Amino acid sequence: MVTCLDVQVCFGKVMDGDPAGMNVSQQSSSMEVNEDMDTKSESEHQPSKDALIDISFCGSTPLLWKVSDMKRCRSAGVIGALVGSLARQPRQNVRLGRPLELLQEEALLLEETSTAAASLQTQDCGDEEVHLEAVRQYEAGLESSYKEQCALALEDKKTVLRRIMDEKENGTDDSGNAIRDRLNALDQAFRFPLPAMAVQLHTARAGFSHCPEERSFHSTDWPVPRDERLNTRFCVYRDLRHKGFYLTSAGKFGGDFLVYPGDPLRFHAHFIALCISMDEELPLSDILAIARLGSNVKKTVLLCSPRSRSETEKDESVEGDVVYSSLQWSSMV
Amino acid sequence: MADRDTSTDAHKHSVFEELLSPSELFEARSRSHKIPVRGQKDFLPNGSEQQRARLQQSLDEHWTLLAEERVERLGNLVKAVWIPDERLVELQSPAGKFWQTMGFSERGKQYLRPEEALYLMECGNVQVFYRDLPLSIQEGYERFLSHETVTLHQYQVFGHLKRLGYVVNRFDPSSVPSTYERQLNLPASSWDKQRKQLKRKRSQSPVSSDKQNPSPVEKTTTEDQSEELVNASESPAGQTAPDPSLEESMQSADASDRTWWMEEDVQPPSAQSQSAAPRWDFSSISFPDLGSRRSRSVSLESPDPSLLPGALEVGGCDLSPWLRRLNVKQEKLSQRDRERQRERDRYHRDINSDREVRHCRNWAEYLQLVEDRRRRSQKDKPVHLWENEVTPLTQPGQCNSHRELLDQISIIKSSSLPEGVSSLSASDQWTISFDVYQPDTVAEFKKSQPGKPYTHMCVCSFDGPVPDLHALKQLSYQSGDVPVTFAVVDHGDISFYCFKDFKLPTDSY
Numbered sequence: 001m002v003t004c005l006d007v008q009v010c011f012g013k014v015m016d017g018d019p020a021g022m023n024v025s026q027q028s029s030s031m032e033v034n035e036d037m038d039t040k041s042e043s044e045h046q047p048s049k050d051a052l053i054d055i056s057f058c059g060s061t062p063l064l065w066k067v068s069d070m071k072r073c074r075s076a077g078v079i080g081a082l083v084g085s086l087a088r089q090p091r092q093n094v095r096l097g098r099p100l101e102l103l104q105e106e107a108l109l110l111e112e113t114s115t116a117a118a119s120l121q122t123q124d125c126g127d128e129e130v131h132l133e134a135v136r137q138y139e140a141g142l143e144s145s146y147k148e149q150c151a152l153a154l155e156d157k158k159t160v161l162r163r164i165m166d167e168k169e170n171g172t173d174d175s176g177n178a179i180r181d182r183l184n185a186l187d188q189a190f191r192f193p194l195p196a197m198a199v200q201l202h203t204a205r206a207g208f209s210h211c212p213e214e215r216s217f218h219s220t221d222w223p224v225p226r227d228e229r230l231n232t233r234f235c236v237y238r239d240l241r242h243k244g245f246y247l248t249s250a251g252k253f254g255g256d257f258l259v260y261p262g263d264p265l266r267f268h269a270h271f272i273a274l275c276i277s278m279d280e281e282l283p284l285s286d287i288l289a290i291a292r293l294g295s296n297v298k299k300t301v302l303l304c305s306p307r308s309r310s311e312t313e314k315d316e317s318v319e320g321d322v323v324y325s326s327l328q329w330s331s332m333v
Numbered sequence: 334m335a336d337r338d339t340s341t342d343a344h345k346h347s348v349f350e351e352l353l354s355p356s357e358l359f360e361a362r363s364r365s366h367k368i369p370v371r372g373q374k375d376f377l378p379n380g381s382e383q384q385r386a387r388l389q390q391s392l393d394e395h396w397t398l399l400a401e402e403r404v405e406r407l408g409n410l411v412k413a414v415w416i417p418d419e420r421l422v423e424l425q426s427p428a429g430k431f432w433q434t435m436g437f438s439e440r441g442k443q444y445l446r447p448e449e450a451l452y453l454m455e456c457g458n459v460q461v462f463y464r465d466l467p468l469s470i471q472e473g474y475e476r477f478l479s480h481e482t483v484t485l486h487q488y489q490v491f492g493h494l495k496r497l498g499y500v501v502n503r504f505d506p507s508s509v510p511s512t513y514e515r516q517l518n519l520p521a522s523s524w525d526k527q528r529k530q531l532k533r534k535r536s537q538s539p540v541s542s543d544k545q546n547p548s549p550v551e552k553t554t555t556e557d558q559s560e561e562l563v564n565a566s567e568s569p570a571g572q573t574a575p576d577p578s579l580e581e582s583m584q585s586a587d588a589s590d591r592t593w594w595m596e597e598d599v600q601p602p603s604a605q606s607q608s609a610a611p612r613w614d615f616s617s618i619s620f621p622d623l624g625s626r627r628s629r630s631v632s633l634e635s636p637d638p639s640l641l642p643g644a645l646e647v648g649g650c651d652l653s654p655w656l657r658r659l660n661v662k663q664e665k666l667s668q669r670d671r672e673r674q675r676e677r678d679r680y681h682r683d684i685n686s687d688r689e690v691r692h693c694r695n696w697a698e699y700l701q702l703v704e705d706r707r708r709r710s711q712k713d714k715p716v717h718l719w720e721n722e723v724t725p726l727t728q729p730g731q732c733n734s735h736r737e738l739l740d741q742i743s744i745i746k747s748s749s750l751p752e753g754v755s756s757l758s759a760s761d762q763w764t765i766s767f768d769v770y771q772p773d774t775v776a777e778f779k780k781s782q783p784g785k786p787y788t789h790m791c792v793c794s795f796d797g798p799v800p801d802l803h804a805l806k807q808l809s810y811q812s813g814d815v816p817v818t819f820a821v822v823d824h825g826d827i828s829f830y831c832f833k834d835f836k837l838p839t840d841s842y
Contacts, residue, residue: 070399203403
């Protein structure tokens, strides 16, 4: 018995996504950098030089630490993955917190569009005087915070006692008087010990030491070398991103990227993108494996190959289009 | 967000934006600790207002959760200091509950490893200072994680497992007992001690450190062994004459401490006072055969005095009481046993009863006979099969069961994982990173005696190669009898894989 396999291969451009209008095209006019990060901005900022997103590298992995940076890169369509403990509940794995780990392609895209730059690690402040000044400032800050918290705690206690007093005054017993006495004595008797003070444990760099952060503006300082594989993936990533799709990593699905029509928070992925260079040979068994996988998870498999420069007629500094093929099982009836 | 009076530099302003004011810190005491549940996702974006609103709500929730800073009571924080030269974090105030499973003491001080310190920072239990200023978690990642300590991928796996409750330690290759050590069953290793304690509860088998045991101790040298054997055979224990002399010789032995004995309270064995002991010539020493039915000797004569150490006088030995104790009677088989034996011996031919074999005078003639017989029997075999270079693997009638047949025709022999490991070179790409212990043992977990780990963790990533057979063999060898799990890190997602040994069934019933 001969079994026929019919793999339907479709060529053509992938439909433009982004009907929700989350992503504005790159040619938006430059805007002033909005310092107030509380308002949710949907349009992409064309940043001025001194407000670039800081990408800090841990080894060869790009990480983002500041929430403002994360908001900005999400509005640019870069999703990333959270890999740290969540501050509210650090001992669970369901929902993770900062830092945000970026794919190499995501970091490259941000760097290419001059939205971000790699920040070099801060060196130890060599100047002893400056350092001592910083320590003094920090300790002074703690001291003033303690005093303020003392006052706040005192006020809080007074409010509580007054409330109890009001409730007791409606009653008939004498305990109201006892509480009034306590209230009056509170200013002298109140103690707010130092260990009771609340202290912040900073997630992102707090900038105590006043040494200026250095930024790298040269691509030669990029810690990850660009080999052919990274180039292929980056071309595909950039192209799909320009078409308005959101992409995340797809290692568990056997592919390179998961392609979402909208923000991954609200939509399921539609495609599994596999990046192959134009002249790479792919054994049929691999194609079968990934087609089978795709049909199991109900996602369409996309084979993506950037067209090599020589094939495009136009002389572009950017590489040519990407060719997409989708795989679908179809039955012979 | 803070309204801090900062310098005019816009960049500096953005650095301080995540600082909380004292009032915010105070208010943080009554924060909610619940995480909102995520709702169902939609399929296709359709540009509707409802979708946009829901997306906005999800995003707002998302940013609120992420932007929340850690605020702790100063009294709950353990103060610590980062020491870059030693790559360790030293505790400066007493440790909390985490000390039961993390950290170690050295030279009177308490230390945490960098990955443990970073994890505790993320949990909000420890505040690490460097040059009198507190480190943020970003700085912790930058300073603590490196190739010399623990990489980011390894830290991600570490954090993941710790958040689930496992106890995770760095792997120390020297802590794994080698197969030889396991064979020797050394009590000194803490790993085995725990197992041994469990064992003792079940059976009463005596442990090797029984000092009163006069029988040869396992670790005797060959000379000692032979000497004691000779003594035992010539003078079975219980006789008065040899025993005190044995003990006497032991006591007169070199009393210098023999440090290779694990049990120091065992008496040192019969002395080897001369450094070069004479070698026995076993061809001239006859060991009496007391057990076989054919020997009729009831007494042993006294041994050659040249064989005896020192000035010993050993007389002849009457063996009859011993032979009485030995069971030299014919085995009385039941009817069924006899039948079974008949079945077994049905086709048994005693080779000595073969006339032609008896005619052979030496080995060469015997082998010649075997060869002749073989050639004769070969005449029955089809020539085209048996006379060429390639011959069949088996003949009809040669095998009794499927297993035998499959064994004979199997050209590819199955091999087990530990085979050939010693010839492998070490690879630095595949190393075991962590020992992992199960969460439910936390209550009894002792850092000094952790016992056998649940598994060994090897960290790799989807970008790297799949472990090949070389790596698998080497890792399982390095890991001893603890299973190895591979933690594959893919952009924040961690999947765990392990390889299971599997044997194909060879017999069919």
